[in-house]
Amino acid sequence: MKGLKALKNVVYIKNAIGSLRQELSYNSKMMQNLIATNKLAMNAGTVK
Secondary structure (H helix, E strand, C coil), X not given: CHHHHHHHXXXXXXXXXXXXXXXXXXXXXXXXXHHHHHXXXXXXXXXX
C-alpha cells in the first residue's frame, strides 16, 4: 500500500507542476500582450 500511496503522490505533484507551468506561460503571454499594447499606445501618443 505504501508504494501505491507514493505513486499517487508523484502523480499529484507532476499534475501540480504541469498546471503551474501552464499558468506561468499564460501569465507571461498576458504580460507580453500588455507590454506590446502599452508600446503601441505610447507610440500613438507621440505621433500626435
